[in-house]
Each structure stands twice: as structure tokens, then as C-alpha cells.
Amino acid sequence: MITVRRQTSLGLVQDQDITLRCHFPFRTYTDPAHGACGRLRVLNIGVLSANAAYRAGPESSIDILTWLWQGTLSTSAAGFPDDRLEAGGLQAVSTGEGVSCLAWRAGPDGATFLQFWFLPDDESGEPSQEVRPAFPALEDGGFRILASGFPEDDPEEWRDIADGAPVTIRARSRLMDARVPAGEGARYDTTTGRALYLVVVSGRVTLGPDTLAAGDAATVMNQTGITVMAAEDAVVLLADTAASESAL
Template sequence: MTITIRRASSLGETKLGDAALRCHFSFRDALDGRHVHDGRLRVVNAGVLPEGGAFALGPEENIDILTWCGHGDLSATVEGFEPQTLEAGSLHAVSTASGVSKLVWASEAGATFLQFWFLPDLEGGEPTQETRPAFPALEDGAFRVLASGFPEDNSEDGEIVRDGAPVPLRGNARLLHADIRAGEGAAYGTRPDRDLYLVVVAGTVSLGATALSAGDAAAIAGVTEIIVMATATACVFLTDTSAT
């Protein structure tokens, strides 16, 4: 097992439009040769948008971009799709596939957000967009799959989206979320050939003997299970991707 800790103070910083970003991996002018990606996870950016602020990306292709709204509100406008509105806890997903010329996120009242970029296993195809609202009733302290490229996680119906169903990814990957009460834990099982990346959004947690606070992260490899214990009520995200 290997665990590499990324403290919040070590993250890169940059501006994109009105958004102030804390970058876990190299992004735009926040270059970091030691932290370029984690397996098929290419970007993790923690962002803050001021009231009336916006930021844009594009053109982008062959990347799955997932944006989670932490506080406030976000609107997402993607070329070729209907605009979407995100409240706190909502998730917006775009698979850029063969190409999207422009993507814009804006906020009327101001917002915090996390954005994850996953590399797909196959390139090309038609772009897609999906949005999921927050489902607090489904949260029981365990990890919940928000997005997945694993067939067993996704509906076979295609046109029917069940409440709480994960957003489909085009790669063999997962994005998971957990709200953990103080003194309790969340476990996740995987394979030792997978790369995991844990991001603490709020609270404090322990990963074995390692303590992590809000803004910290940990890259984990060579494990079959992790247990994240909350020493103070915590919100965490976890990605599970193939190593290459």
C-alpha cells in the first residue's frame, strides 16, 4: 500500500475567468511536474466563484467533466445542450467526446464547487450532458456512487434514470461521495491495481494513522479496502480509476 498526502497548502493556484481555483494536478498556468494526474483522473479543482461570476472552458474533447456544487448556485451552459441549474449538492456531467467548443459555469449569488476530469477509455462519439440533484435522503454515511463507468452501477434502461442513479462515465472509473458523522466511518472496497484519490471537502478524517483536514487529499494505491473515519463531521469525495 502507498499513500501520498496532498496538503491544502501545497496545491496549485490559478484564476480562470472569475473563478479562483485550487488545483490538485497541473492545470493551465498552475504547473506541477510532480502531480500531473492520478491514473485516469486528470483534474481535481476546488473553485470559488464570486456573486455574478463566471468561467469558461473550451474547446474540449475526449474528457468527462464532472462539477459538484458545494455552496450557492451554479448555472451550466454547454454548446449543443439546454442550460442547467445546480443547487448545493447537485452534480453536472459533460462527456465532451468528439468535441464541445465552449462550456460556461456562472453563479448569481456566488458558489463553491469541485470539478473532476476523467480520461475516457475510448475516444470520440457524441457529447452528452446529465445533471443530478442532491439526494440527501440516500446518504447514510456510506460512500455513494455519483458517477461510474462500471456496467453494474448503471441502469440498463438507457432512457430511464432512477432516483440517485450514477451519471455514466466513458471510462472504467467511479466518483463517490460520503457525508460521515463524527466518530463514524465509511468503507470502500476495490482492487490493488486501482488508483484511489480521496478529497476532504469539510471536517477532519483519519486514514489509518494519517489525519486529513478540509482541503487535503490522499492518493492511495495497492489496497483492497480503505476505511475513512471522521474525527469531526466530514464531507469527502473518492475517485477510483485504472492506473494507466
Template sequence: MITIRQAPTLGSAHSDTLILRCHFAFADYQDPAHIHDGRLRVLNLGMLKPEQAYHLGPEANVDILTWLSAGSLVSHADGFEQEEVGQGGLHLLSTGTGCKRLEWSAGPEGATFIQFWFMADVEGVAPTQEVRASFPQLEDGGFRILASGFPEDDPEEDDPEEDGQITDGAPVTLTARARLLHAVIPAAEGAAYSTTLGRDLYLLVVSGIVTIDGYVLHCGDAAAITGQQDIVVIAQEKAELLLVDVASR
């Protein structure tokens, strides 16, 4: 089953200094029809003005992924070094046993970001942080794994000679059994993805226009896909997509 969420129907939440566009209930945006999608608890879109900051906390037992679509961000979290993220980069904070304060501040050009919260499958672990400055695009325009809680998705697991070095493009490591994927699809071409039983997929169109199973999705639209293991997305014009694969419960 596919349920379409069009961009104009998203909720608005007032959080700290921002007004966030929300796919699911968050802060003062309460919507019984959109609480979460499987183990995906939050999908928020935010825009920071130059030098503006966004604060959260305290938070525990969630993986917070922040993907930057434009500008630059510097992350600040208690107990961790500051990390800078540029356009196309990804910041992960697995809050584990708890983080009292989290902050992302925009660079001089501002920042536009998309943030995902995954419910952790393992509780009681120490908080961790990971950053990827960018991810190389796939030549075939298919889906690339940006973040994963599945060890088999990490090429470092199969290359002991790397001696701890991060392989270019290796996904960040989630505590949730989930994946975040990214694709840039040329016009008139497609990208396919397959999952397993008991999983939910949530597809977000970052830019462009695509079709999936006869549905047309424009920039900002999303599709919640349940009970379906295989999808094919066709770009009507060049499109950028983010895809979430999570446990249904």
C-alpha cells in the same frame, strides 16, 4: 501506499476569470510532481461571485464533473440546453469528439464548486450532458456512487419497468471507467470502500477531520492511495468526503 496532499500545498491557476486551487497541473500552474493521478487528470476547486461565469474550451475526450458544495450554477455548453445545479448537485459533460465552449455561471448567491476531469477510455463518441439536482444521503453514512463508467453501478440497468425514468440517486454515466463517490460520516464513525487491482483512489476531505491508516486529514486535504484495494476512513468530527476510483494507467 498513501501520499498526503495538504490543502496549503495546492497550486493556484489563473483560468478565465478565476483563480483555481489545483491538485494537479492546470493552465499556468505547472508542477512536474503533480501531473495527474492515474486517469484522474484534473481536480480543481473554484469559487464564483454572484452572477460571475467560468469558461472553458475547446475540450475533447474528457469527462468533466462539476460538484457544487454551495450556491447554485447554470451550465451552458454548445449544443445542449442550459441546466441548473444546486448545492450537492452534479453536472457532467462528456466532451467526446469535442465541445468548443463550456460555461458555468453562478446564481445570485455565488457558487463554490469542485471539478474533476477524467480521461475518456472511449474516444470518438458524441458529447453528452447529465445533471443530478441532488443525491439522497445514505442512512449508514457510507460512500454513495455519484458518477460511474460501470453499467453494474446503475440501478436502472436492473429495473426495465422504469421506462427510461431516472431513478432517484442513480449515478451519472461516465465514458471513463471511473467512479466518483460521496460520503457524510458522523463523528466517531467510519466508512469503508473496496476496489480492485490496478486502480488508484484519491480521497478529498470537503469538511471535517478524518483518519485513514493513521494519517490525519483536515478540511481541504487529500490522500492519493495506490496499490491498496481496501480503505476505512474514520471521522474525528462530522466529515464530508469525495472519493475518486480510477484506473492506474
């Protein structure tokens, strides 16, 4: 089953110096019709003006992944060194028993980012952070794992860590990206009991009978794989997580 979410239907939260377009309920935005996608509880598109900051916290028992689409972003999480993201970079914070404050500050050209909040399998333990300031240029056509809670995706298990290795999270979930040229496709296969959430960052794609433009998204349930076809050059993000809160 595929359920399409159009960009025009997303929630809106204006908080401090940031504009958030929300796929699921967040802060002042409520929407019983779009509660979550399995253990993916929050997905926000954040837009910061030049040198503006966005703050959150305290937060616990959640994995927060921040993927930068445009601009530059300085990251700060209490107890960890500050870092900096370039376009395509990723910060992952597993809050564990608690992180008192998290902050993201845009550079002089502003910043646009997507932020995913996953329920972790293990809610306890010390907080952790892992950052990839930028990933290597993405090869056309296939899904690449950016973050994962699956041991088999850990490069330490089978090869030396490289700059493009996925970050490790506590949620048994994956976050992936793909750059698909016009007229070509990208395939992803998963297992039963999973929920997939696809976001079109740029371009236009087809998913089954539906066409999705930049900013649109789709929930895919009760399927063990999807094929995304690009109607024009496209960049997409894909989350794979347990379909229900109790399914670990």
C-alpha cells in the same frame, strides 16, 4: 501506499472571475511532483463570486464532472440545454469528439465547486451530458456512487431510474461521496490496478496513520480498499480510476 496532499500545497490559478485551487497541473499551474492520479488528470476547487462565470473549451476526449458544494450554479455546454445545480448536484459532460464551449455561472450567493476531469475509455463518439440538479439527502456513513462508467452501476440494468441514480460517464471510473458522523467510518473496496483519490470537503478524518482536514486530499495506490474514520462530522469525495493511463 498513501500520499497526502495538504490544502496549503495546492496550485493556484486565477482565470477570468474564478479562483481555482489545483491538485494537478492545469493551465498556468505546473508541478512535476503531482502530475495526475491514474486517469484522473484534473481536480480543481473553483470559487466564483456572485453572478460570476467560468468558461472552458473547446475540449475533447475528456469526461468533466462538476460537483457543487455551496451556492447555486448554472451550467452551459454547447449543444445541450442549460441546467442548474443546487448544493450536492452534479453535471457530467463527456466531450467525445468535441464540445466548443462550456460555462458555469454562479448565483447571487456565489458558488464553490469541485471539478474532476477523467480520461475516458472511449475518446470518440458524440458528446453527451447528464445532470442531477441535486441528489437526495445522503445517509450517514457509507459511500454513494454519483457517477460511474461501470455497466454494473447503471440502474437501467437492474431497477427503475430514480433521482439519486448515478450519472453515466465514458471513463471506467467512479466518483462517490460520503457523509461520515464523528466517531464513525466509511469503507470502500475496489480491485487491483486501481488508484483512489480522496478529498475532504468538510470536517476532519483519519486515513491509515494520517489525519486530513478540510481541503486536504490523499492518493491511495496498490491497495484494494480504504477505511475513512471521522474525527469530526465530515463530508468526503472519492474517485476510483485506473492506476495508469494505459490500464482500461
